[in-house]
Amino acid sequence: MFDQFDALLLARFQFAFTVSFHFIFPAFSIGLASYLAVLEGLWLWTGREVYLNLFKYWLKIFALAFAMGVVSGIVMSYQFGTNWSVFSDKAGPIIGPLMAYEVMTAFFLEAGFLGIMLFGMGRVSRKLHFAATLAVAVGTFISAFWILSANSWMQTPVGYSVNEAGQFVPEDWWAIIFNPSFPYRLVHTVMAAYLTTALVVGGVGAWHLLRERTNRGARVMFSMAMGMVAVVAPLQILAGDMHGLNTLEHQPAKVMAMEGHFRSHPEGAPLILFGIPDQEAGTVRNAIAIPKASSLILKHDLNAPLKGLDTVDRANWPYVPVVFWSFRIMVGLGFAMLGLGVLSLWARFRSRLYDWRPLHWLALAMGPAGFVAVIAGWVTTEVGRQPFTVYGLLRTAASASPLEAPAVAASLLTFIVVYFIVFGAGTGYILKLMGKAPHPGETGPEAGLDHPIRTAGITPAPSVDPARTLGAEA
Amino acid sequence: MIPVFDLPTLWAFVIAFAVFAYVVMDGFDLGIGILFPFFQPGQERDSAMNSVAPVWDGNETWLVLGGGGLMAAFPLAYAIILPALYAPIIAMVLALIFRGVAFEFRWRDPGHRRYWDVAFTTGSAVATLAQGITLGALLQGIAVDGRSYAGGWWDWLTPFSLLVGVSLMVGYALLGATWLVMKTEGAVQNHSYRLAGKLAVALIGCIGLVSAATPFLSGAYYARWFAWPQVLFTAQVPLLVGLCSGTLLVSLVRRWEYWPFLLTLGLFALCLLGLGVSMFPHVVPNAVTIHEAAAPEASLQFMLVGASVLIPIILAYTGYSYWVFRGKTGHEGYH
Numbered sequence: 001m002f003d004q005f006d007a008l009l010l011a012r013f014q015f016a017f018t019v020s021f022h023f024i025f026p027a028f029s030i031g032l033a034s035y036l037a038v039l040e041g042l043w044l045w046t047g048r049e050v051y052l053n054l055f056k057y058w059l060k061i062f063a064l065a066f067a068m069g070v071v072s073g074i075v076m077s078y079q080f081g082t083n084w085s086v087f088s089d090k091a092g093p094i095i096g097p098l099m100a101y102e103v104m105t106a107f108f109l110e111a112g113f114l115g116i117m118l119f120g121m122g123r124v125s126r127k128l129h130f131a132a133t134l135a136v137a138v139g140t141f142i143s144a145f146w147i148l149s150a151n152s153w154m155q156t157p158v159g160y161s162v163n164e165a166g167q168f169v170p171e172d173w174w175a176i177i178f179n180p181s182f183p184y185r186l187v188h189t190v191m192a193a194y195l196t197t198a199l200v201v202g203g204v205g206a207w208h209l210l211r212e213r214t215n216r217g218a219r220v221m222f223s224m225a226m227g228m229v230a231v232v233a234p235l236q237i238l239a240g241d242m243h244g245l246n247t248l249e250h251q252p253a254k255v256m257a258m259e260g261h262f263r264s265h266p267e268g269a270p271l272i273l274f275g276i277p278d279q280e281a282g283t284v285r286n287a288i289a290i291p292k293a294s295s296l297i298l299k300h301d302l303n304a305p306l307k308g309l310d311t312v313d314r315a316n317w318p319y320v321p322v323v324f325w326s327f328r329i330m331v332g333l334g335f336a337m338l339g340l341g342v343l344s345l346w347a348r349f350r351s352r353l354y355d356w357r358p359l360h361w362l363a364l365a366m367g368p369a370g371f372v373a374v375i376a377g378w379v380t381t382e383v384g385r386q387p388f389t390v391y392g393l394l395r396t397a398a399s400a401s402p403l404e405a406p407a408v409a410a411s412l413l414t415f416i417v418v419y420f421i422v423f424g425a426g427t428g429y430i431l432k433l434m435g436k437a438p439h440p441g442e443t444g445p446e447a448g449l450d451h452p453i454r455t456a457g458i459t460p461a462p463s464v465d466p467a468r469t470l471g472a473e474a
Numbered sequence: 475m476i477p478v479f480d481l482p483t484l485w486a487f488v489i490a491f492a493v494f495a496y497v498v499m500d501g502f503d504l505g506i507g508i509l510f511p512f513f514q515p516g517q518e519r520d521s522a523m524n525s526v527a528p529v530w531d532g533n534e535t536w537l538v539l540g541g542g543g544l545m546a547a548f549p550l551a552y553a554i555i556l557p558a559l560y561a562p563i564i565a566m567v568l569a570l571i572f573r574g575v576a577f578e579f580r581w582r583d584p585g586h587r588r589y590w591d592v593a594f595t596t597g598s599a600v601a602t603l604a605q606g607i608t609l610g611a612l613l614q615g616i617a618v619d620g621r622s623y624a625g626g627w628w629d630w631l632t633p634f635s636l637l638v639g640v641s642l643m644v645g646y647a648l649l650g651a652t653w654l655v656m657k658t659e660g661a662v663q664n665h666s667y668r669l670a671g672k673l674a675v676a677l678i679g680c681i682g683l684v685s686a687a688t689p690f691l692s693g694a695y696y697a698r699w700f701a702w703p704q705v706l707f708t709a710q711v712p713l714l715v716g717l718c719s720g721t722l723l724v725s726l727v728r729r730w731e732y733w734p735f736l737l738t739l740g741l742f743a744l745c746l747l748g749l750g751v752s753m754f755p756h757v758v759p760n761a762v763t764i765h766e767a768a769a770p771e772a773s774l775q776f777m778l779v780g781a782s783v784l785i786p787i788i789l790a791y792t793g794y795s796y797w798v799f800r801g802k803t804g805h806e807g808y809h
Contacts, residue, residue: 063578064578064582067574067575067577067578068575070534070574071570071571071574071575072571073538074534074537074538074567074570074571075567075568075571077538077541077542077545078541078556078563078566078567080545080552081541081544081545081552081553081555081556081557081563082556082557082560082563082564083557085552085553085554085556085557085622085623086553086621086622088545088549088552088553088556089549089550089552089553089621089622090549091549092545092546092549092550092552092553092769093546093549093769093770093772093773094773095545095546096542096543096545096546096547096549096552096769096773097546097769097773097776097777099542099545099546100539100542100543100546100547100777100780100781101777101780102542103535103538103539103542103543104539104780104781104784104785104788105780105784107535107538107539108532108535108784108788108791111532111535112532112788112791112792114532115532163770165550165621167549167769167770169770169772169773170770170772170773170776171772173772173776401553401556401557401560401622401623402557402622402623402624403557403560403627404626404627406627407560407561407627411560411561411564414564414568415564415568418568418571418572422571422572422575425575425579425583426575426578426579429578429579429582429583432582
């Protein structure tokens, strides 16, 4: 039968699986909400119909992605208790209030204005509708703010004391919220969300340009998305570098795992590009490395000494192969995004942005790259935090619920089956919407061939005959 | 003596309020999901769907607040209760996923609409049953050792927890039927009146059974209900339940459109009050009090600042939007 270790491992799998699935939707909707606000703002400012069409086109997709984010998020708010009860008991006094603020400030704001954003066009004034779109966009950001603050506190805990029951007691909320890794993680994650959305929009634009070069909407979305990639990709690499330096200061073992530095290098550490990390032997096999480059990146000095995992108690090592590889996937995709941005600038400079097919194929191929990079980055930072849940203070093995392995195995299997059915279908519907070219006179989510999309937050607007609403009198 | 309104007590009321807000707002839409197969495909189902489809995800935000608030305000209770109720909680969140996306997907994919309708009904029914079982299992008591759950992973399954689960299904279905009475006209309304009548009788029976069984689950419950002199206070609860039930039946027979829904909510409020009488001041019956489970004062204070500003704003906004869009639903809606 299963022993306790299996229950722990299964619980970790389950959390990783459900949080990864959940993370995909906000990573997209944070960026998409802002993009929608920009489109609507441009429409109000310039009066050009193409922006309104694009707004309606992406609004339908946003509604589906948002709904899947909501339902996968409910799972997360209960899973801390079901599977990580000791963590919840001990860290709850600090993590709990941060998440409660997320619900009270972000979720209700989003739910409150989503109805107007999705269905209110033509029923409320343009200004009020734009305000609703902005409120939803701000809501997605506030949500990211609180949840990343909570996550960052687990990485770099400060501002607490420990009571006799072993609970973390808040001493200084300001220090807790703005803990040392939070500003870097917030900037890096929000930019990742923007990049992810830009790549999706660019990929959809490219797909329609490949099929119909003159489509107005496809041109505008492709141009906007490539411009965004060209600006944000280099900034993101810079932000990632600064986030890495911050991690080196507060969680050196994580950086050692990312770099594959099992050994200390007193006279300049090499940058290992590729290799096969061997956790047991404590070495990276078949390494291809640039001498001293790691010291240059991390310390801005070729000969700066860098410590390796040999200075860390083996019981405190993260699992290096996962961190090592996920980090390389993220960085590799980051540079590919930079390449796409540069190529698009070159195409723009030569006035070939809309008819250079290789660029369109590349943008199409890179469409899902943001999601992969976001998940890889998340794996890097979360697996790199192991073997702790609250870094250096609370071990993962000591955080789990007293559950029997068959219970966790059963729930994990059910999650996998349900998520693949439900989110597979949802992703299919989103792809179907993306497969249709944007056209003049685009319908919003409230009408059209497919019938309505029904996520609308608190406002019961669409259920009511428009002639009977107060808005109709205005 | 502990002052009556210290922070943990205040937070117990806030969480109880969030749970009630959730029941008020999500109860009827889960109920309509349960009743869905009883309505004719086409116009009746579309009317039923239209009356709740747009509000479900705002409503479920209260469930997130209940879960998140429990973790934040009573982390020890959250840490004991959720593992104890592992299977029903997981079943609930999975069921909510199915019914949540069914709202969207049945319109997106007419070819598979039948399947998503089944997902909608099954999801609503399972989520409700699981919530009821959760409540019943909590009420019957949870094995605790130190700061964690000490029982097995099937402890939640008893005749009592199943009874509460089925009762909640009846209750939500009645909320759904009376909501439709209030929000629809013509054939759908007539159909809803008939369903509501049967469900009201069933619910009154269920409340009777659960109430009769509860005091005998533990000596402490018996004492809280029947000890002199608080029996003078506690006896008001069953009396009010009786009054409310009678009025509900009359309102259904006489067809007072708005009253059946409001009186059903009244019954739910009284049941919550009864639950409070049974459990207070414990949060895990006979094991952990709200004061033992409460988060440190610094956590409760920090949250109270936000909650006292934000929850009234949220309520005002929600109330306003329901008020603006009051009245009957069309079966065509707006599309």
